[in-house]
Amino acid sequence: xxxxxxxxxxxxxxxxxxxxxxxxxxxxxxxxxxxxxxxxxxxxxxxxxxxxxxxxxxxxxxxxxxxxxxxxxxxxxxxxxxxxxxxxxxxxxxxxxxxxxxxxxxxxxxxxxxxxxxxxxxxxxxxxxxxxxxxxxxxxxxxxxxxxxxxxxxxxxxxxxxxxxxxxxxxxxxxxxxxxxxxxxxxxxxxxxxxxxxxxxxxxxxxxxxxxxxxxxxxxxxxxxxxxxxxxxxxxxxxxxxxxxxxxxxxxxxxxxxxxxxxxxxxxxxxxxxxxxxxxxxxxxxxxxxxxxxxxxxxxxxxxxxxxxxxxxxxxxxxxxxxxxxxxxxxxxxxxxxxxxxxxxxxxxxxxxxxxxxxxxxxxxxxxxxxxxxxxxxxxxxxxxxxxxxxxxxxxxxxxxxxxxxxxxxxxxxxxxxxxxxxxxxxxxxxxxxxxxxxxxxxxxx
Numbered sequence: 001x002x003x004x005x006x007x008x009x010x011x012x013x014x015x016x017x018x019x020x021x022x023x024x025x026x027x028x029x030x031x032x033x034x035x036x037x038x039x040x041x042x043x044x045x046x047x048x049x050x051x052x053x054x055x056x057x058x059x060x061x062x063x064x065x066x067x068x069x070x071x072x073x074x075x076x077x078x079x080x081x082x083x084x085x086x087x088x089x090x091x092x093x094x095x096x097x098x099x100x101x102x103x104x105x106x107x108x109x110x111x112x113x114x115x116x117x118x119x120x121x122x123x124x125x126x127x128x129x130x131x132x133x134x135x136x137x138x139x140x141x142x143x144x145x146x147x148x149x150x151x152x153x154x155x156x157x158x159x160x161x162x163x164x165x166x167x168x169x170x171x172x173x174x175x176x177x178x179x180x181x182x183x184x185x186x187x188x189x190x191x192x193x194x195x196x197x198x199x200x201x202x203x204x205x206x207x208x209x210x211x212x213x214x215x216x217x218x219x220x221x222x223x224x225x226x227x228x229x230x231x232x233x234x235x236x237x238x239x240x241x242x243x244x245x246x247x248x249x250x251x252x253x254x255x256x257x258x259x260x261x262x263x264x265x266x267x268x269x270x271x272x273x274x275x276x277x278x279x280x281x282x283x284x285x286x287x288x289x290x291x292x293x294x295x296x297x298x299x300x301x302x303x304x305x306x307x308x309x310x311x312x313x314x315x316x317x318x319x320x321x322x323x324x325x326x327x328x329x330x331x332x333x334x335x336x337x338x339x340x341x342x343x344x345x346x347x348x349x350x351x352x353x354x355x356x357x358x359x360x361x362x363x364x365x366x367x368x369x370x371x372x373x374x375x376x377x378x379x380x381x382x383x384x385x386x387x388x389x390x391x392x393x394x395x396x397x398x399x400x401x402x403x404x405x406x407x408x409x410x411x412x413x414x415x416x417x418x419x420x421x422x423x424x425x426x427x428x429x430x431x432x433x434x435x436x437x438x439x440x441x442x443x444x445x446x
Contacts, residue, residue: 045303098388345374405436
């Protein structure tokens with residue numbers, strides 16, 4: 001196994017663009033649970049574990065809420081009544097009921113969920129000061145792009161259909177952080193359910209033919225060799241090269257042509273941003289994209305402080321339920337589920353006790369990171385099982401629990417990332433990438 005000494009590694013890291021880091025080990029071990037792609041279905045805002053994955057029908061009304069529970073394909077296991085399709089397919093999923101961390105703020109918790117790392121607040125600052133920064137730890141798509149770079153025109157990561165931004169606040173953990181803009185995931189900020197959906201970055205102007213584009217690129221390459229750029233300009237040059245690769249990649253261009261899907265298929269996923277984003281995620285898996293983040297809504301879509309049960313019942317759960325059923329059906333039918341890891345979770349859960357915000361009349365649930373739930377399937381994950389048990393109020397774990405670091409470590413391991421890989425931050429400090437435990441029970445059932 002080839003490795004670089006720390007002294008040499010620090011020299012190289014210091015010379016990288018925007019403090020980019022290098023792994024101590026350049027060759028990944030072969031994974032025991034190989035995955036070619038990961039679909040991360042992100043429920044931004046924090047979905048309610050009590051009303052979805054971990055109902056407590058015997059609890060008092062102030063805990064139980066307005067929904068009932070229904071049986072699933074797993075004997076003795078129930079989930080919320082408004083996900084009947086998922087209930088019938090629970091034999092394909094592993095349901096984790098004891099995810100946990102301590103961050104109750106959306107920005108901080110999102111960084112934890114997408115990177116497996118805590119998000120320190122600047123000295124003297126507030127939580128809201130922790131917007132995205134180039135000092136952030138990189139998300140998993142950026143890490144994979146750095147450790148396992150591609151040269152086939154297929155991006156290592158695609159996030160869709162929206163960036164997590166609210167006013168002046170941009171959620172941290174969405175992009176490459178200190179690895180630099182070269183490794184940012186490709187971001188799609190368009191609704192694939194829009195009849196006019198088209199990724200402009202993959203569409204050449206009418207007056208520019210593919211042959212002319214290649215000629216332009218060759219001329220640009222000559223000029224760059226004669227007048228090499230450095231600093232931030234070099235970062236722009238890298239982005240330009242990526243754009244050219246995407247424009248000339250037929251398989252990526254084809255993947256985004258969602259209009260080529262039959263009306264029947266599009267209807268199965270649901271004619272909504274939720275459903276069509278999951279359909280587009282499936283198409284990106286088929287194009288060979290290793291990490292796809294499909295956001296089920298904007299930053300606080302699942303942040304149900306107000307009208308928790310109305311919003312879940314009429315929009316959020318029916319769309320998610322339909323889209324996930326279609327996604328799993330298609331992945332299974334094509335044989336791709338065996339090497340595609342599907343993950344469904346948000347940044348935290350909701351409070352066990354129902355509450356009503358000041359000035360509001362319709363109750364809901366507030367933020368709760370101490371226990372929440374998520375789903376995982378595919379790429380060797382055993383279906384039809386429940387991992388972990390929460391207490392009678394779905395407030396705290398009463399059995400083994402797992403953190404976002406464990407989830408990310410499991411994903412990295414499935415993708416074949418070396419367990420000893422490290423990244424250097426901008427100060428030259430090594431950070432072990434796999435900073436949690438692999439959730440072995442996903443594969444062994446014990």
